[in-house]
Amino acid sequence: MTPTITAFASSPDRGRGLARDMPVRWALEEVGRAYDVRLVSFAEMKQPAHCALHPFGQIPTYEEDGLVLFESGAIVLHLAERHAGLLPGEPKARARAIGWMFAALNTLEPPILNREVAVLVERDKPWYAERLPFLEDRIRDRLRDLSARLGEADWLEGDFSAGDLQMVTVLRRLASSGLLDEVPNLRAYVARGEARPAFQRAFAAQRAVFTAAGNVAQA
Amino acid sequence: MTPTITAFASSPDRGRGLARDMPVRWALEEVGRAYDVRLVSFAEMKQPAHCALHPFGQIPTYEEDGLVLFESGAIVLHLAERHAGLLPGEPKARARAIGWMFAALNTLEPPILNREVAVLVERDKPWYAERLPFLEDRIRDRLRDLSARLGEADWLEGDFSAGDLQMVTVLRRLASSGLLDEVPNLRAYVARGEARPAFQRAFAAQRAVFTAAGNVAQA
Incomplete structure (x- = not known):
């Protein structure tokens, strides 16, 4: 099942990859997993539907097969535990x-x-x-x-x-x-x-959200 | 093998259990593991011997059978992964x-x-x-x-x-x-x-360090 993450519809970092969806995207790319993204506005983030996923009304969230996670660190660790490539075996x-x-x-x-x-x-x-x-x-x-x-x-x-x-x-x-x-x-x-390469792919993906929104990123 | 943690020889919290050895002690008590404590002064914390264990020159550290960990969250998670009682099985x-x-x-x-x-x-x-x-x-x-x-x-x-x-x-x-x-x-x-009860035992143990140092804790 393809997991879905949430990210800013309009990131305050102007596409510089500083929002917290970036480490999650990067981890997903490192372990070679496809993912879907649902963009949320600042207003939507504070609505009950999103707060049911993320009690602090932030991004990112991670949804997969009935599991809902928030906190980018927890999501990265979850991926690292379940796929090879992000944690040593010893x-x-x-x-x-x-x-x-x-x-x-x-x-x-x-x-x-x-x-x-x-x-x-x-x-x-x-x-x-x-x-x-x-x-x-x-x-x-x-x-x-x-x-x-x-x-x-x-x-x-x-x-x-x-x-x-x-x-x-x-x-x-x-x-x-x-x-x-x-x-x-x-x-x-x-x-x-x-x-x-995984960072580059993740960076390009989050930047595409920003440029698609009609803005010009300031690197 | 009994693990050894480090804690403040003279805690700035005056025995209120707010230093970061407290969650580690608490986790050890929850899972029923005995542990040794090595007290370190503020001066010792910044010396090479301690910084070899903790790169940021802080407490706590956790040593067990050749493993050295720092960051209280990482130590608690390490204990929770290896013993029953601190993480759900599902x-x-x-x-x-x-x-x-x-x-x-x-x-x-x-x-x-x-x-x-x-x-x-x-x-x-x-x-x-x-x-x-x-x-x-x-x-x-x-x-x-x-x-x-x-x-x-x-x-x-x-x-x-x-x-x-x-x-x-x-x-x-x-x-x-x-x-x-x-x-x-x-x-x-x-x-x-x-x-x-595990919290109470951990709290008493860290408080005993403070009172043994000849101070009176202010709760």
Whole structure:
């Protein structure tokens, strides 16, 4: 049965692949599964029909054969558990790869999102100039530690895994910040992820939604 | 083999069970596994020996038979996958329970932690009075949606699961904020979690570390 995911009808990221359908699309492409997409507007996301699928009224959701999932991390893990290619077979390496998924979503993403929210919401506030360096230093701390752990390796745990998929997804949010340029091995790590054919297919698919909506994406 | 976890030698939460060793202790108690604890100071956490276990220089870590894990969510999931009692057996229910773990850590915890950080770091800043209501309203949005989904149920997905363990852990951080008091079914949900014998044993164990250090916990 072909699974169905939901995505923004009009993504606020303007087709840059930063919305949370992107890691799910990427995972589906990595494991070679076709999928259907149902686009939802911001208004529809908050209606009862969508909230029955996603209690927080967001995207993405994942529907397959009576199973409904939300939370992109949970969906990626679900796919990684059921298909080859996104988790090591050896149990300890598998546990570590899953650990990197949690690290991406719970240790790296929160400070990165906080900076994003500040740039969006507080840019005109009198405290913005004082808060922004504080927020960026918290991100730098995380990037420094992650960079030290990655070292010269291609991926965080042996071969490419769901942990890398999730980590690259999170780090891509820094593209416009310049912070990733301070950490060459992480910049190269993100580029390696983006160069994967599955990423390219997923990126093109989400971008097509944006261009089909009559907009011009700003990369 | 008995696993070893790390915890704060002197927890900044003053024994209230809000540090991230708490969900790991709780999960170990739920599945009936004995464990050893190695206490680390703030200085030790940033030394190479500990950073070899935890790249971000934090607690907890989990060591067992050559496996080293960090990220409390990953450790709880690892335990839940290997022992009965923390995940449903039916595959779809299992996937949904894991989904609640991600929801706790990636959707609920970030706004809750942002409020905590603001209270700690920005209390004396001129913008604090304007930012705090904004931060609290973001938490209220999440609590409202979670409350609607939980409804009159005892737990989020059938029987108590790792998803509840993680969600209750995150919601407990709101105890001193008053925000949980606005949502009676979630307040009762947290109380149900705290009433579990495994929670009680885990709480007592982490509190004993604090009182042994010669301090008096402020509940």
